[in-house]
Amino acid sequence: MKINSIVLLLACFLLLNTNLKGQKLIDDTKILKILVFENLEKDKKKLISQGGQIKYKLRGNSQKILIGTLDDIKDGAMIIDGKEVRFANCSMIAGKVSSESILIGGIATGFSLTTLIVGAALLGNIALGGTVIAAAVGGLVVGIILITKYKRFKLDKGWEVHSGQIIYSTTG
Helix, strand or coil, rough: CCCHHHHHHHHHHHHHCCCCCCCCCCCEEEEEEEEEECCCCEEEEEHHHHHHHEEEEEECCCCCEEEEEEEEECCCCCEEEEEEEEHHEEEEEEEEECHHHHHHHHHHHHHHHHHHHHHHHHCCHHHHHHHHHHHHHHHHHHHHHHHHHHHECCCCCCEEEEHHHHHHCCCC
């Protein structure tokens, strides 16, 4: 009987004690600011995220391409290297867009590097080894071009740009 009252007293203490709480959850929601490019005629939508390098042309100076880092994105404007540039003042904006061509470029680069090593091993036969090395160098060049190219959005030819956000949780 004594043990039942001790267990009951301990259970009441644990249930009524407000200092015994579980771990506090932190808000791990991240907000990624993006430029959203839409072409309604082609039904395409592309995204460029904040923090990347960007190229752009202003309407009054159509030949000069300006380059900078996309620091921030606001409604109707983007901040590039601390300078505000309105979307309406731009005739072209270019940046790196995640797409299947980057994936293909990565695969081509990896395959070409492997083939280059195989070609070097086959140099005992100059014709075969040289052919394999030439093909590997060609694939390597194509892969690097696909990885590093910028997608150009000409705002006078059907593309529209506006600001957007991607909200996500890092814990899933």
